[in-house]
Amino acid sequence: MKKSKIKIYQWILFAISGLLIFLAILLYMSSTWAMVTFNNVTFDQMMYLFSQPLTGTDPRQIIEYLVNPLLTTIFYTMLILTSCYVVLFYRISLKRRESKKRLDPSFVILFFLSVISVGGSVVLSVNEIGYEDIKAYYFEDSKLYNQYYIKPEESTYVFPEKKRNLIYIFLESLESSYTSKELGGVKDENLIPNLTNMALDKGVHFSNGEYLGGMLPIPGASHTASAMVAQTAGIPLKTASGVNLHVNNYGKDGETFLPGAYSLGEILETEGYNQVLFFGSDAAFAGRDKYFQQHGNYEIRDYNWAKEKN
Numbered sequence: 001m002k003k004s005k006i007k008i009y010q011w012i013l014f015a016i017s018g019l020l021i022f023l024a025i026l027l028y029m030s031s032t033w034a035m036v037t038f039n040n041v042t043f044d045q046m047m048y049l050f051s052q053p054l055t056g057t058d059p060r061q062i063i064e065y066l067v068n069p070l071l072t073t074i075f076y077t078m079l080i081l082t083s084c085y086v087v088l089f090y091r092i093s094l095k096r097r098e099s100k101k102r103l104d105p106s107f108v109i110l111f112f113l114s115v116i117s118v119g120g121s122v123v124l125s126v127n128e129i130g131y132e133d134i135k136a137y138y139f140e141d142s143k144l145y146n147q148y149y150i151k152p153e154e155s156t157y158v159f160p161e162k163k164r165n166l167i168y169i170f171l172e173s174l175e176s177s178y179t180s181k182e183l184g185g186v187k188d189e190n191l192i193p194n195l196t197n198m199a200l201d202k203g204v205h206f207s208n209g210e211y212l213g214g215m216l217p218i219p220g221a222s223h224t225a226s227a228m229v230a231q232t233a234g235i236p237l238k239t240a241s242g243v244n245l246h247v248n249n250y251g252k253d254g255e256t257f258l259p260g261a262y263s264l265g266e267i268l269e270t271e272g273y274n275q276v277l278f279f280g281s282d283a284a285f286a287g288r289d290k291y292f293q294q295h296g297n298y299e300i301r302d303y304n305w306a307k308e309k310n
Helices: 008-038 043-050 059-089 106-129 131-138 144-148 193-202 224-233 264-270 285-294 303-308
Strands: 276-278 299-301
Touching (some): 043 131, 059 106, 224 264
């Protein structure tokens, strides 16, 4: 095997091709890993988390990502590039005399194949995540708020002369599907009997039938931070058109979190309520602390606060 003289442009094509191959494999491996690890994760949730710092994130998930899709991608990329390097940078000659040097199109072919691989990876990743989910995020527009949304800051609220305390409890990943099938859930046995009895006999529940049911989650209102925003402000956690993913609008840099939104916290703050928010985790995760501090001036007491107070 005799090493050929390689020109600068060929080195550049090889390097760019290697980068594209790496991105193509990483994109597909990451999308597959996300759907398997988090099951029903939605595209809007992924886009939101990409705009946030890693504060409060479970480090085991970061380690698992580094070990699984990232290292796997590096392994396959090195395997492919090593094979390509041998083929492109060396040549086998069975003749004593070398043939006349000609323009070697192999580097150009590798470059175009790497571009095609990126395109194929995008198609496979979209199919893995769900085309309808992505289309809804970027291209679909709802007239719901244009026709039915009432601006809460322009509405009139009547409070009793002696105001009452309000306790609002968020339950993470708890839904009516945990009840039995005959009560509107999906389980053979009711896993939340006490909460079910409370909802049916003593409380108010929102259902599509006689028993516990519920509404289908919509984009921008189905994960931790967006569910809190949707419940307290009546809007999805999205910027205009979904494309303008300005992190400042989500409070990453501590500037503004959804400016213009008016929430339950601001209504209660106007009425003189002293508001305290308890978190069993790091309140900075997904920018939750910014939202509640800027929309209601809540005093935040989270996991870190509890540690400091022993």
